[in-house]
Structure formats: C-alpha cells, structure tokens
Amino acid sequence: MAYKIVEKNCTGCGACEFECPNKAIKEKGAAFVIDPKKCTECAGFFDTPQCVAACPVPKTVVMAF
C-alpha cells in the first residue's frame, strides 16, 4: 500500500518532501511525486502518514490503490 499525490492539486510547496521518513517524495516538474516502492504509509514511524497531515491542499495526497 502507498499514497500518491494528485498532480493537478499540488502547489509544489514541498511540505511533504522533508516530512517523509522514507525519503520517498521527489519534485518532478511543478509537482511532487511519491515513489510507491518506498512509501510505507509511515508505518513504524508515525501514527498518521506525514504527507497527508502536512499537505495544505485537501484531497491531494490520497491512497494510490
């Protein structure tokens, strides 16, 4: 399981990038993307996925599948 970022909503602020404990988030063009192979939904690190909690735009970091 992993999260993904809805590209058209992303403001490119990068608040998710430096909160990610797995370094799974990188800038790509004007938006950020989550590498699903690295995303663990923060299991073992935090109670809530950090990218979801930090993102300022509603419904932008969502379950990938």
Added chain:
Amino acid sequence: MTDSNIVPLSSITRVDPAKPRLSGCSAKSNGKATSCGSSAGQDDLPEAVWNKIQDHPCYSEDAHHYFARMHVAVAPACNIQCNYCNRKYDCSNESRPGVVSEKLSAEQAALKVMAVAAEVPQLSVVGIAGPGDALANAPKTFHTFDLIHAALPHVKLCLSTNGLALPDHVEQIAAMGIDHVTITINMVDPEIGAQIYPWIFFRHKRWEGLEAAQILHERQMEGLEALTAKGILVKVNSVLIPGINDQHLVEVNKAVRSRGAFLHNVMPLISDPAHGTHFGLTGQRGPTPNELRAVQDSLGGDAKLMRHCRQCRADAVGLLGEDRGAEFSLDKLTEAKPYDPKKREMYLEVVERERGDRQKAKEMAQMPEKIEETPVLVAIATKGGGRINQHFGHATEFQIFEVTSAGAKFISHRRTDKYCVGGTDNSDAMATTIAALEGVAAVLCAKIGDKPKQRLADMGIIASDQYAFEYIEASAITWYATRNACDVAASA
C-alpha cells in the same frame, strides 16, 4: 536592465537641501522645532537599537526612504493554515505576502542576492519570508543564510515566521547572527485563533480547532520571549481582521510588548474572492483605511508602531513600495555582475549626509503663528531618498503625511495598484488614483499634467509640483504653513 524605478543617486544629490519657502505669503516661526515622532526615528531610540535598525527599511520608517530589502523565496512549505492564505493563486500584478512567481533553491537564492547587490547599492537586508514559513523547513533556510553571509557579510539577515517552530530554532538564529525576526501574531486567545487558523502541523501530527490555536499561541509566546532574552530584535505583525480580532489587538499589543517585542505592526487583511482564500470566499472583508488607522492609533506609542509596512511579496526586491523582482528572475541570473563594495560605501556616505540635511530642513521649515488645529493629510509621490521626486502619473503609491502645528508625520502609504483589477475594465486608472487619495488635502509630486491637476482640483484636492525634488517633511510643513498663512491673510 532598467533602473527607472530605483532612486538614482543623481536624484537625491543634485539638489540643495530644501529651503523653507513661503512665496507670496509671510509667516513667522512659532519657534517650535518639529519632531517627526515617526516610528523608529533616531531620536526616540536607545543607540544600540538605532544602530541595529538604521539601515533596515522594514524596521525603521526613516531607513525605508534610503535602503532596499529583498526577499528570497526559498521557503514555500508551511506548517499552519491561515484563513487569509491560499498560495496556489499568483498574479504578477499582485502584491501580497505569500505570493511568489518562482521558488528558489538555496544556491539560486545566493546567486540572486549577489546579482541584486551588484545592481542595487541600496540593498541592506535579505529576508526569508516564505511564501510559506521560513522555519517549516529550517535547515534549508539556514543553509541559504550561510551561503549569503559567506558571499556578502555586510548584508543583514532576517526572517519572518508564524512562530510555531520558532522555539526549536532560537539557538541557531542567535548563533548565525540573525538579529531581526518577525513573528505574525494575530491573537493571544485560542477562541479567536480558532477563527483564523483551521489547523496546524506540529510534532508529526495535524491539530485542529481550539487545540491548534492553543499550541500556536503558546509556541509564539515562548519563541518571542526566547528571542528577546537573547537581545534579538523582534517585530510582531498582526493582520487586522474586522469582526474577528479588531477589538482583540489591544490585548495582543499588551502581550507582545510585555515580552519585549520591539515593534508592533498592524496590517490590513487583504481579502478578495478571486484569491480563493477562506476569508475571501466567505465574504470576510478587510478593514477600511480609517478602521486600520483607528486600531493603530488605539495602540498608541508611536515609537513602537510601524505604519510604513508594504506587505511585500515573498520575492520582493528593491525599496519598499517598489518591486524589481522581475528584473532578477532566474533566467536572467546566468551572468551575475561582480559586487563592487565601493558603490555601496559611496551610497552610505550620501545617505548619511542626506539624512542630516533632511532633518535640518525639517527643523527649519516654519509654521505660522495662527494655524488651524485640524490635522491635514498630504500625499507625497516619491521614489525614495526622502524627497518628492516622482511624477504623479508614475506613482503606484503615495506616502501619506499628517501635518499639524507639531510638524509632519508619516502615517501610511496608499497604493493605487494594490489589487489586481484584471480584465479590460481598467480604462480609468485616474479613478483608482483618486479613490486612493480620499481625505487628502494636497498632493505634492515632481510633476503633474494639467488634466489630472484639474480633475484633482474638482475633487477639492490641491496638486502641486512646486516642491519637486525637495525634502518631504520640510515641503509638507512649508505647504501647510503657506496655506494657513494665506487663509489668515484672506480672512483678515
């Protein structure tokens, strides 16, 4: 690269100090030296504080006539949500905090600062003010400051924060020699805070409602106390939100002063549905100029209040009230000119002399014996340097001075282009300008055409280019004295 919008040295050096002029009317001095009383002037402050702020346009009203600042937009991420902010919206005509055209890496920011320093000898301050929060990703902010300090050690560094992460970074701020910090504090009561901040991200968790506002409030107070305990100058910004915190800012003022804040700057809420902010979309309005002033006046203590804030963009470059950011966009930075410290030294010498001359001119400007006690507002078109040196038609803002028998005092600025009007329905720019001049008795500018002059006259506003290139305060006082002397003569 054009420098049409920066004060050319020639414009502030080629003219003799303003002489008091009372052409056609005679008036005697009341013998009173006029004291500016403007925020953060040399006279009202301990020497140590004045030394820290005398070149800082965002802290000293006097300095903002002479020195330029730039913000580098290296901090796009934020750790709280404010109901007046939506950073997705950017319009090149916009001038609002939290708005930038391009974000920068630390290395790009250092390159940009070098390029600006080479072109703009007035540059004295580099700040990180977002467009998010400077301390949300603190390592990047500090890395940027390191690079800038290594390249240009004379440049003052400052940052602006909402305070949430501040207590964790006070040690490093002090260690890096950052001696100016601005904290935005809109409330000291979580009940009010909950109406302004829907959520915060703190200690790896999202907090909402009262709990969020309580944490933010405690962190702001803790950060403020820790900074002032280290002797770092702290300015507090408050956004005036009518119906939410307008009555409450008195409490905020007491709380921040008692914790050692050096300046309290009350700024108007900028609210427009087009910006897509919560307040904009729900019809929360911003304050009128009179409401803003009433709150500023109620907080009193002129030396501790700041009225010249321009609510700059997080990538603004230049003197306050102008923005040369577009000249220094990333694609233009490939070949930065080398920085020449001699240009800056020369500029500093000029400024020192100009400051002295301007002060002398102000003191010499004469007041008639019999004058009305009602304060009069005078609008000034200026490009900086403390002189009336801008064409009426080129002014994107006016500096408003209140003139009374006690002298001339800067009270605010009014923009003629502050809000993005968009569309094509902008045929009458003059109407916008006239609206900005509401309540003003006179406009003093370097030059004005006959048509606009007549149109202002129809509105009961006197426009004059008689004081072109002279010092602002001395000219405003002289104009006022002349007018009153004429009135007295006419009624005699």
